[in-house]
Amino acid sequence: MSDNKQPGVWEGFKAFLMRGNVIDLAVAVVIGAAFTNIVNAVVKGIINPMVGAIGTKNLDNYSSCLEGSCTGTGADAGIRIMWGSVLGATLSFVITATVVYFLMVLPMAKFLARQAARQKAKEGTREVLEVSELEVLKQIRDELVAQRGQGRREY
Template structure:
């Protein structure tokens, strides 16, 4: 590789890293990881006990046996066991996370952007009205001057 290609590659890499998108994405990943812990705690501390009021205390213990006698847990388990409780718990975690993200981040941001757009449109329409009214006033002044000039030339 030549020496002159390396600085351009390095500069391109620096420009890539300094883009706002990359930094925003990194911040989102860190916040998402922290937020996942909160949601998991809510599911384990609130949702699972509520479900446990109707059955076992943990969603993970809900399962169905497809084949053979299902005995034991982990590597010592025999038979074919479907752990549908784990899937249900993960689904609840996803739904809760999606609801919180939508109602606390997406919806307020959409409303904010809509208000900003409405303000921008209101300012543009106000400018158009001012420009139109200025044009009308100038036309009236022109017509008045033409009328005065016309009436002055008619006199002897």
């Protein structure tokens, strides 16, 4: 019998749950789901009515038929291509992506750029202070060396 005891399933599961990435991912999913509702409300409540004012509100009705008439049934029926549904889904995706970009990505990028500029300015100030302190210390050293040199000459 060896003393090499492998962790049990429960210990492995607890270790998995205690990882920081799992918690971060869970928070991201919850926030993403909540934000999805906001984006959908903006798209459905503002963007879609504006698009509907320009054109049609429902693109699902647009289709084309291949090999015959789509009004017939049985062997006479043609093959219906529902290109309106594809166009509607594509427009919905583009509109949603645009809303997400302008409401979240762009403001966050500007915020992060400002934060980076502030951090860089702080680091630049520190470097200037460090250089000026170094210069002052060099000047003090040079003065002390000069004073010692003058003192030796007097003897």
